[in-house]
Amino acid sequence: MKDDFYERMKPRLHKRIGRELRLARHVLDLGCGSCDLVRYLVETYCQEVTGVDIASDSFPKRRRSREGVRFRCLRRDAVRLPFAADGSADAVVTMWALHEMKRPTSVLAETRRVLRSGGELLVVDFPKDSLAQKLWDEDYYRPDEVKRLLEETGFSEVRVRLIERGQVIWARAYQPMAETIQ
Ligand SMILES: C[S@@+](CC[C@H](N)C(=O)[O-])C[C@H]1O[C@@H](n2cnc3c(N)ncnc32)[C@H](O)[C@@H]1O
Numbered sequence: 001m002k003d004d005f006y007e008r009m010k011p012r013l014h015k016r017i018g019r020e021l022r023l024a025r026h027v028l029d030l031g032c033g034s035c036d037l038v039r040y041l042v043e044t045y046c047q048e049v050t051g052v053d054i055a056s057d058s059f060p061k062r063r064r065s066r067e068g069v070r071f072r073c074l075r076r077d078a079v080r081l082p083f084a085a086d087g088s089a090d091a092v093v094t095m096w097a098l099h100e101m102k103r104p105t106s107v108l109a110e111t112r113r114v115l116r117s118g119g120e121l122l123v124v125d126f127p128k129d130s131l132a133q134k135l136w137d138e139d140y141y142r143p144d145e146v147k148r149l150l151e152e153t154g155f156s157e158v159r160v161r162l163i164e165r166g167q168v169i170w171a172r173a174y175q176p177m178a179e180t181i182q
Contacts, residue, residue, distance in 0.1 A: 005131070009164060013124060014040040016163075017093055020122060020172070021047075024091035028114065030078040030107065031097025034058040035071070042071045050084075052076050079106040084114040091115075095124040099140045108153040117178040121155060123171040130167050146171045 014037055021027055022045050029038050032051030035058075041049045042065045049071055053059070056075040064070050074083060078094075078101060092111050101107050111121055126132035128140045141149070146169055147160040155173035163170045 009168070010036065012164070013095065013168070016170075017041075017095065017122060017124065018044050021045075021091045021093060021120065024089075024120065026050075026088065026090050028052060028081070028084065028089045028092045030092060030094040030111070031100065032073060033097075035060055035063070035073050037093070037095055038071050038073065039065060042069055043067070050074060052078055052081065054078070079103050079110055081110055081114055086113055087116040087119075089114045089116065089119060091120045091122070093122045093124070096126065098123050098125045098146070099138060104149055105153060108149060108155075112154060112175060115175040117175055119175045121150070121171075121173045121175070123150070123169065123173075125169045125171075126167065127162060127169045132167065141169070143169050143171075 017037065018041055025048060027041060027047050027049045029049060029051045032038055032053050035051045038049045038051040041047045051073040053075060054077045059073045063073060092115055098104055115121065123146060126140045128142045130140065133140055143160045143162060147158055150158045150171060150173045156176045158173040160169060160171040162168065
């Protein structure tokens with residue numbers, strides 16, 4: 001029952017994330033789990049997408065889109081992404097995963113390192129006191145806490161709001177343009 005609720009929400013979120021990041025060429029998905037979002041972006045927008053997760057148990061065996069385009073799922077802690085050069089990602093997304101990351105500030109600092117100037121970060125997660133919290137009894141952030149985390153890590157134009165009838169945090173932030181980085 002609880003899985004149904006979120007499984008039904010997932011395609012809507014994938015669609016929304018896809019629309020938001022459609023212009024990015026190289027995208028990283030941090031905490032990608034079973035790589036469903038990675039596959040969706042590759043199949044819908046032909047983007048070059050790399051999924052990263054600290055655990056590989058959910059990775060799919062077949063890492064190709066319907067059309068046979070290969071995508072990468074890498075087992076890594078998102079605090080360190082040695083495969084990604086500085087400024088090499090156009091966008092980074094993390095869906096339903098930030099609350100699980102033990103060192104969120106370090107993950108966000110590493111995200112800033114790999115994002116190009118003006119690149120976008122999208123954080124999609126459940127908020128504190130949401131239905132998800134009642135179902136899974138996990139500790140989630142409040143929207144203002146996500147905003148503070150992003151601002152304190154140096155992201156610019158941070159916008160955080162609730163979507164899906166208040167059940168999901170949608171946070172958008174940007175890597176400051178090169179000339180404005182202090
Ligand atoms: C609730 S799952 C969400 C999976 C997927 N994003 C989705 O939308 O279904 C959270 C994922 O975050 C991963 N995770 C937790 N801490 C992490 C870290 N430090 N670095 C990378 N992945 C992490 C977990 O292993 C798990 O697969």
